Amino acid sequence: GLFVTDYFTRTPRKLSPFRSFASIELFHFHIPEDTVIAVWNLITFKEQGGTFGDQCPDRSITVYFRSGAPSVINPLHTHFPRDTAVPGSFALTLTWTLPNRTTGVFNVTSPLPGDWFLAAHLPKDEGKISVKGLYEECQYLFQPQLIVQRLVNIAVLYPGHVTEQSMAPHNHSCLYKVFVPSYTSRVLVEVLRCRGAEGCPLWLRVRAKAPPLHNSTTLDCREHTPCQLAQDLPFWQHWYYVLVEKHPGVPGTVFFQVTVQLTDCSRPSLARPPFLPSSASMNMPHSFGSAGGLALGDSPPPTSPNDTKHQVPIPVTSHAGERCWPVRPTLRNELDTFSVHFYIFFGPNVSVPPDRPAVFVINLLPVLDSGGVLNLELRLNVSSLCGENVTVFGCLNHEVPLTSGDNTSVTCETESLAGFLLSVNATASLSRLRIPYPQTGSWYLSLRSLCATEHGFEPCTNVTAEVYLRAYLSPCINDCGIYGQCKLLRTNNYLYAACECKAGWNGWGCTDNAEAFSYGFQLLSTLLLCLSNVMFVPPVAIAVRSHYLLEAAVYIFTMFFSTFYHACDQPGIVVFCIMEYDVLQFCDFLGSLMSVWVTVIAMARLQPIVKQASVLYLLGAMLLAMALQMDRHGLWNLLGPSLFALGIMAVAWTARTIRRRHCYPPTWKRWAFYLCPGALIAAAAVLLYAFVETEENYFYIHSIWHLLIAGSVGFLLPPRAKPSRRLGPLPRRKGCGYQLCVNEQEELGLVDPAVASINSICTS
Secondary structure (H helix, E strand, C coil): CEEEEEEEECCCEECCECCCHHHCEEEEEEECCCEEEEEEEEEEEEEECCEECCCCCCCCEEEEEEECCCCCCCCCCCCCCCCECCCCCEEEEECCCCCCEEEEEEEEECCCCEEEEEEEEECCCCCECCCECCCCCEEEEEEEEEEEEEEECCEECCCCEEEEEEECCCCCEEEEEEEECCCEEEEEEEEEEEEECCECCEEEEEEECCCCCCCCEEEECCCCCCEEEEEECCCCCEEEEEEEEECCCCCCCEEEEEEEEEEECCCCCCECCCCCCCHHHHCCCCCCCCCCCEECCECCCCCCHHHCEEECCCCCCCCCCCCCCCEECEEEEEEECCEEEEEECCCCEEEECCCCCEEEEEEECCCCCCCCEEEEEEEECHHHHCCCCEEEEEEEEECCCCCCCCCCCCCCECCCCECEEEEECCCCCEEEEEEECCCCEEEEEEEEEEEEECCEEEECCCCCEEEEEEEEEECCHHHHCCCEEEEEEEECCEEEEEEEECCCCECCCCCECCCCCCHHHHHHHHHHHHHHHHHHHHHHHHHHHCCCHHHHHHHHHHHHHHHHHHHHCCCCCCCCCCCCHHHHHHHHHHHHHHHHHHHHHHHHCCCHHHHHHCHHHHHHHHHHHHHHHHCCCEHHHHHHHHHHHHHHHHHHHHHHHHHHCCCCCCCHHHHHHHHHHHHHHHHHHHHHHHHHCECCCHHHHHHHHHHHHHHHHHHHCCCCCCCCCCCCCCCCEEECCEEECCCHHHHCCCCCHHHCCHHHEEEC
16 A cells, blocks of 8 residues: 655653642654554753763653553552543653653554653652752653654445455555444444455454554354454444454465445444445545555455445344434533533433433533543432332443443443443442543533332333433642642643642542641641741840841841742631732742842941942842842842852952051951851851752751851841941041041941041041
8 A cells, every 4th residue: 555654743842740730741643544653752861051961870761652642641659530541651761761851662562643742751760859050950841753754545335335355475464444423233244255365364453543453343154154354332433443354374365355344323224325436425534545455465456357346135133222312412611611511401400211221422622621520420319219228320431322222231331332331329329430631522411210129220211310410620639739739731732620738638630648747737837937037036135135127127128028839828727918929929038038148248348428328238238129020039039149248348358458568357356256157147047048058958967058158147137336436547638638547446447437437537
């Protein structure tokens, strides 16, 4: 046959350690119809500081694959919320083969067509809180590439028609496809007039949506006469692929005929009439192949005499389950993103008669609805049972309704179908089902009532049960509860929602409390973070006593907003916010940086004319506000102003040292009891903040940070200016009719020049 190769790629993305589904990287692909093989090339490489990260540690990367919707993953083995169905997915772990690069390959033979999703993440880390920009972080980048190979001009089988085919010795198989419309209860594929060197050396394989595999439904035509393969309850509005495969080692040419019969369940005594070539008559997609047979490895000429067709009579046999019931549609009401309600006409109360099921259909739009949660709720009206022991069973199946002919089955599964079972009775009158990331398309809900007896369940007589039915889409399960936040995420043009849990809670809906913080622990952490700011009271008192009123005002500002920011920043339920969170965070960060700025400027003891103008204070406030607005978590927001202020202080102290020809401050007591202890305390606080703080120890390490920073301010703040009568005229300068005298106490770093005595100015 003729193969076409398509290539798809995605932009590399940085992977993050897994904490919740909100921390994964999601990639969306689309596989076309008639694809025989799909190959994902998974490229991963390391980066550090814009170069290859050869020194970065090897961290395993887990990749998940799922068709139709994103994977529902649980790498931390947490508990899912009650009544939650967890669909399966493929998983692959990548290991490193080179120091900075590795490549993995994932092959899927005959993949299902449509949307495919890849999810990738790093393993969970220890939760270290790192300062942005402190060191070059190791980045792990992941880039998936997809190569698909698909067949073109696959032969189309028309129901009720026969197709003749000859398989040459060098060919080993022939592939066909037939479209199955709605209300089809059975697909019967038959091989007729098979002639070969060894009888009928053929295998017959049938599969829905994609070409058959080795484990698909198979029949050996050598052992079965006639060679018929039936598929009960086929998927509606989908292609079914028929593969006729020759036994290995069979010589010569094999001649055979293929025909397909479809049973219309709305008329179980009749088969579907032969279809006309027009696709409109059978509601077929436009992706038709050729009408003739296709032998893999060899394409016979269109004018071959082996490709003739003629109509054959269709035998109809009675089969259980061929009858289908009317499907009641639902009305779709979109309220918001992933907030859709499905209303039933003349509902929401539904009457379930005893002699037949009630079938409803819920249509989920492609791509748009697969990123949320499908919720289903059944509530039985016990008063409608009239005292009978009635149980109402509900089967939710994808793409085909599952109804049983005898109405006594209590399972929602067959050999080829798997559904979800719900049941309500007088004892348990409420049943719920949640399906995160449901596959799109049509979901069918079949309700039937059965009466419990000593011999099991039997059809009821003269009892019509009334059930309240509610179906809706929501972004997250129960809005993630009180210990989680439902986040709307986007990858390219695909939207999906996920919970981000807090306060130690985990799970898909933040309902797993195995590691949850207790209320007492939450209260303790909040009190520690808030009350540790009381340590700023001594620096405020020292500043007021030393007449540093501006510095005292900054310390009060910092203490106030740090207290209420941490009261609002708590992950649990012990939260108190007096303003918007963003405002409190900005004021807390600004107050912290301004406290460092004004303290160092005060230590510099600048000349009175500069300090009275408050130029540096105003300049620092404006620059810090601008820097925080640009990046609040950057390293240079803290380091830049601190280094600049320390530079100003160093210049001022150096100028005094050169002018005096003596170290400034000159007294060893000032160094031993104030400057050195204050600097050590501040350095210890910075080290704790930058290298020790993690998510687990945040509440007490950050509280210690508050205590140390406030304590260092009390040591580093200069003492109060004291007027002195001993004014030594050391260096003197004349100018403008005045004799300028220098206060010796100020030169020794013991007073504040802003509070100098009037006696320090001598008139000539």
